[in-house]
Amino acid sequence: RDKIMAQIKLQNIAHSYNPDATDSKYALKPFDMTWVDGGRYAILGPSGCGKSTMLNIMSGIVKPSEGRLLFDGDDVTDKSTSERNIAQVFQFPVIYGTMTVHDNLAFPLVCRGYDKSFIESKVNEVAEALSLEGLLSQSAKKLTADQKQLISLGRGLVRDNVAAVLMDEPLTVIDPDLKFRLRRKLKEINQKYKSTLIYVTHDQNEAMTFAENIIVMDDGEIVQIGSPAELFERPKTTFVGYFIGAPAMNLFDCDAVGSNAIKFGNVEISTKTDLSAIKNKRLKLGIRSEYLQLVKSAGKNTIHANIESVDDWGNHKLITANFEGSNIKIKVKREVEVPTEKIYLKFPAQNCCVYENEMLIS
Ligand code: ADP
Ligand code: MG
DSSP, X not given: OOOOOOOEEEEEEEEOSSTTSTXXXXXXXXXXXXXXXXXXXXXXXXXXXXXXXXXXXXXXXXOOSEXXXXXXXXXXXXXXXXXXXXXXXXXXXXXXXXXBHHHHHHHHHHHTTOOHHHHHHHHHHHHHHTTOGGGTTSBGGGSOHHHHHHHHHHHHHSOXXXXXXXXXXXXXXXXXXXXHHHHHHHHHHHHHHOOEEEEEESOHHHHHHHOSEEEEEETTEEEEEEOHHHHHHOOSBHHHHHHSSSSOOEEEEXXXXXXXXXXXXXXXXXXXXXXXXXXXXXXXXXXXXXXXXEESSOOTTEEEEEEEEXXXXXXXXXXEEEETXXXXXXXXXXXXXOOSSEEEEEOOGGGOEEEETTEEOO
């Protein structure tokens, strides 16, 4: 069978739910974005940042107040949901309680007039992928919330002609263990069918374990698009540094003092960032708690900090320290011996991110 190719392009898209009001506010500020066919994406951001609005614009539930939406170059901005070949899965299951599991899965294909043998093979294939084979003849009404959501997912996946499957926090009702297995399944399904999957979540773990590319949003704006590694290593804004990672990235006020050095308290720290053209000398230094090194003595790029507490997290220890009024988190392996009062902490230059007005200097 032929797969429907679809490159989805959002061109100068913006949305306000009340565009005519005098105090009109963007739920989604103007942006451009292209979704590569077959990609596995997550849209990540806090509640209210515009994730569902973006998804609903792509599926056609919301018509954007500005901009155009193109599928493989065709303008679909004014087309209805059913004309778009998009499958959408919502936070809460949408199923027909009076039908069997089999009929629920078959429904999207029956509606589109596929022949019976094709429907059977497709339903069986998806049921197997989601481990629903044993439930096919049961009435959907009696299932658990988990199982119902699996069926909602399955109904999105049976259609082989979809340009993309959009999922809006689909695993919220599902228990954590099953969640993990389901995300793995979704990855396999993406690899097998090569359909574009876009997964919305406010949970960084879900996003990082599912997606090849993560779109991080804040207050109606895309703040960074990158792989999990890129978001971890080089957060483009302090917001991303703070939002991604557990604990959040350490961020300290500092001053530029040389072509690539900053001053944090009374200590000069060399970085790999070119600071020679920086006008504003008040900057922020960002470093992940995983990258701070406990060393034995004073030296280059090293501060002497007071330990405030050490928490045992089982597989690692989290040290909270204080240096000239700044709070610092350091993550170390559980077997590392932590001194009781003061520690020397080294800042590896390659792991230092420098921010001007909350934006990474690259
Ligand atoms: P998210 O999915 O990230 O939680 P939404 O896209 O649902 O965010 O919402 C983005 C903004 O738009 C929020 O400020 C929200 O209150 C507002 N909003 C969402 N839906 C509507 C609506 N139907 N009418 C008016 N405002 C809305
Ligand atoms: Mg939402």
